[in-house]
Amino acid sequence: MDARLDHLVCWVSDQLAALRFYEEVVGLPGVRAAEFRDGEAPFPSVRVSPESIIDLMAYEATRGVDEGTGVGGSAGHPINHFCLAVSREDFDALKVRLKEHGVRVSGTGANSFGAQGIAPETIYFADLDGNVLEVRYYD
Incomplete structure (x- = not known):
């Protein structure tokens, strides 16, 4: 098997502040940042590599995550x-x-x-x- 990390989801309290931190401090470029700011995307991401991103998901989005993953208690860990x-x-x-x-x-x-x-x-x-x-x- 030749697997690669596609994405990682981080729970954040303020998506815009988290986006600024990862862009300005860590130095990772935003993905769908403009779309998020314009209300067209539910969350922003930052690019780690051509194949990997980190999604910055609001804690409020934990509702429905268990249903989406099919694993009870999986939200917000x-x-x-x-x-x-x-x-x-x-x-x-x-x-x-x-x-x-x-x-x-x-x-x-x-x-x-x-x-x-x-x-x-x-x-x-x-x-x-x-x-x-x-x-x-x-x-």
């Missing part, structure tokens, strides 16, 4: 964290943006195992809704 792999240059630029925006790096790591092997350095921080991101680079 937090995840421990998700990880983005970036270049070393983008990693260093992200650390600068986090500091400029007053976002606290809550943890760091070295020689951490991931999908592409061992990453020399990782950082952890929370978004506006407490979703924890890990960002790393590989040599």
Whole structure:
């Protein structure tokens, strides 16, 4: 099987604030952002890679999620964290943006195992809704 991550859904309290955070602080481009702002899309997303996006879903949307997934109690569950792999240059630029925006790096790591092997350095921080991101680079 050759599988790829298509999308991840993060529950957020303010979709526009979350969109700004992921665009301006994390540095991911918005997807359907204009359509969302114009009321034509139910939620905005940000692009992680050509094949993967993060959907920014309002907590209010939890109504009906159980029915949609067919799994009772599946709505609004937090995840421990998700990880983005970036270049070393983008990693260093992200650390600068986090500091400029007053976002606290809550943890760091070295020689951490991931999908592409061992990453020399990782950082952890929370978004506006407490979703924890890990960002790393590989040599």
